[in-house]
Amino acid sequence: MINSSEIREFFPSIGRVDHNKNQIIYLDGPGGTQVPIQVIEAISQYYIRSNANTHGEFITSQETDKVMDDLRLKMSEFLGSDNPDTISIGQNMTSLNYSLARALAKKFNSGDEVIITELDHEANRGPWRVLKEAGVKLIEVSLLKNGELDYEDFRNKINDKTVMVCMGMSSNALGTLNDFISVKSFLPQNCLFLLDAVHYAPHFSINVKELGCDFLLCSSYKFYGPHVGFLYSKPGLLEQLETDRLVVQDQKAPYIIETGTLNHAACAGVSSAIDFIANIGDGNSSRDKLINAFSKISSHEFALAKELYESINNLDKVNVVGKDFSDTKRTPTVSFVHSDFTPQEICKALASENICAWDGHFYALKAIQQLGLEESGGVTRLGISLYNTMEEVERVVSVISKL
Ligand SMILES: Cc1ncc(COP(=O)(O)O)c(C=O)c1O
Numbered sequence: 001m002i003n004s005s006e007i008r009e010f011f012p013s014i015g016r017v018d019h020n021k022n023q024i025i026y027l028d029g030p031g032g033t034q035v036p037i038q039v040i041e042a043i044s045q046y047y048i049r050s051n052a053n054t055h056g057e058f059i060t061s062q063e064t065d066k067v068m069d070d071l072r073l074k075m076s077e078f079l080g081s082d083n084p085d086t087i088s089i090g091q092n093m094t095s096l097n098y099s100l101a102r103a104l105a106k107k108f109n110s111g112d113e114v115i116i117t118e119l120d121h122e123a124n125r126g127p128w129r130v131l132k133e134a135g136v137k138l139i140e141v142s143l144l145k146n147g148e149l150d151y152e153d154f155r156n157k158i159n160d161k162t163v164m165v166c167m168g169m170s171s172n173a174l175g176t177l178n179d180f181i182s183v184k185s186f187l188p189q190n191c192l193f194l195l196d197a198v199h200y201a202p203h204f205s206i207n208v209k210e211l212g213c214d215f216l217l218c219s220s221y222k223f224y225g226p227h228v229g230f231l232y233s234k235p236g237l238l239e240q241l242e243t244d245r246l247v248v249q250d251q252k253a254p255y256i257i258e259t260g261t262l263n264h265a266a267c268a269g270v271s272s273a274i275d276f277i278a279n280i281g282d283g284n285s286s287r288d289k290l291i292n293a294f295s296k297i298s299s300h301e302f303a304l305a306k307e308l309y310e311s312i313n314n315l316d317k318v319n320v321v322g323k324d325f326s327d328t329k330r331t332p333t334v335s336f337v338h339s340d341f342t343p344q345e346i347c348k349a350l351a352s353e354n355i356c357a358w359d360g361h362f363y364a365l366k367a368i369q370q371l372g373l374e375e376s377g378g379v380t381r382l383g384i385s386l387y388n389t390m391e392e393v394e395r396v397v398s399v400i401s402k403l
Contacts, residue, residue, distance in 0.1 A: 014026070086253070091227075092227060096231040114162070120366070143366075147367075317403075
């Protein structure tokens with residue numbers, strides 16, 4: 001069980017109140033979570049003590065090398081890879097995915113087919129368009145009206161020309177948990193499998209070995225850290241690619257897809273965010289603690305999101321878009337439309353009560369278009385995170401019910 005009041009103590013931003021003394025409620029987690037004090041301190045300590053570029057002979061540079069090595073190690077534990085050389089670091093997920101797509105465009109042949117989905121965030125769709133320049137065909141898997149991918153369509157679109165499948169593990173717009181396990185089971189042997197874990201990583205533990213993926217991307221600002229992107233690549237794969245890189249940089253994985261000087265201070269913060277999560281769990285190793293922490297986090301978040309879903313879906317003029325909470329194939333992200341108000345109007349009304357929520361398509365543009373919601377402003381998205389409470393859910397439901 002999560003002890004909410006203990007957890008909330010770590011987040012300085014949670015204490016903020018507005019001019020009416022309404023305490024702030026953060027339901028904007030899918031767009032970026034709040035950051036615990038340990039992470040903030042790790043970032044400032046880096047600047048206070050160890051600020052330098054890497055690979056020098058002096059103390060601050062050597063401490064910076066350690067920050068970067070420690071992060072690769074921690075991130076490899078976080079993703080269940082146990083090999084720091086599988087972890088490439090970048091500005092964010094989108095830029096790493098673009099770099100990967102540009103490199104793969106030089107490997108694939110004209111006539112090859114790459115699968116993307118209508119449900120995905122543009123960051124896992126747009127970059128793959130660069131493959132078209134190499135004559136590669138992009139094939140899109142359809143989204144069903146209930147917010148789930150059409151797995152029959154998925155299976156039908158895979159054939160012996162399919163060289164890669166790029167899909168999200170879950171939808172940042174609708175909270176759908178995708179069936180990436182069964183997709184992996186019907187892929188041809190040499191087909192590359194890429195997973196976008198950006199919306200998944202804050203809620204569930206990940207084991208890249210069990211997933212059998214070749215690439216997986218995530219972003220630490222979604223799991224209580226600063227803005228840094230990560231690419232996991234199966235050992236041996238990155239070296240085969242002609243990435244955009246300088247002749248002076250390290251020509252080995254995981255560095256060959258990284259460009260320029262990384263944000264070392266933020267990297268120190270990400271390690272601290274992973275420690276923060278691990279410390280929520282019990283276990284003998286940090287990996288065990290992470291797994292246990294995520295099982296506590298996901299059950300806490302699911303209970304709150306289910307209550308939120310059931311309460312607002314019962315309101316006359318509200319319709320939740322996407323899957324219900326009858327099973328656990330759900331992230332704690334609840335998106336809805338209202339028959340009298342646009343999502344933007346709803347978010348304004350929530351903001352006037354000091355409640356942070358997003359409206360629109362959240363870059364999952366194709367999904368929102370396919371559901372016929374683009375013209376009306378998309379959806380209002382309420383995202384539950386580790387630090388949210390049942391009292392907050394009740395306050396939000398009460399504001400929405402009075403609209
Ligand atoms: C599911 C998903 N994929 C990719 C991204 C893009 O991540 P980044 O901002 O790190 O480029 C986001 C950001 O919201 C997302 O939610």
